[in-house]
Amino acid sequence: MENIKKDVWLSIHSTQHFAGCEEEEINLVTQARLYRRNGKYYIAYDESELTGLEGTRTTLKLDGKTVSLIRTGACPSEMLFLENQRHVGLYQTPFGMSTISTHTSRIDNTIAEDGGALVIDYTIEVDQNLAGHHRFEMTVATQPFVQ
Secondary structure (H helix, E strand, O other): OOOEEEEEEEEEEEEEEOOOOOOEEEEEEEEEEEEEEOOEEEEEEEOOHHHOOOOEEEEEEEEOOEEEEEEEEOOOEEEEEEEOEEEEEEEEEOOEEEEEEEEEEEEEEOOEOOEEEEEEEEEEEEOOEEEEEEEEEEEEEOOOOOO
């Protein structure tokens, strides 16, 4: 399996629901870099003002049912998603470091060399308090999305 590197388009739809609050949605279409190294796929893209993470680069490492989300730059963090497992990590905020725990209930990953989709359903806890339910959906395409 040879290594690849290509420019792709991402369509990201994220929903967050916090107790006592209205559901929040983020929809983003952006360019990204898809590459495969040692049998794993990686997708790297720059966050924007729309996501509130301007100045941050997000890299997703995809290894079957294991997904790592690594952010570098203005808002560095790392989150690990493993189906039916809990993961605890640190998250840098403007107010200092926080403990972030994710519990992933589902990962569907069909991303390959010519694109595909990724869906992650998970709950998140901030400093051991339940913060909300999240759904992350990403479509990867080799051509721009038709509006």
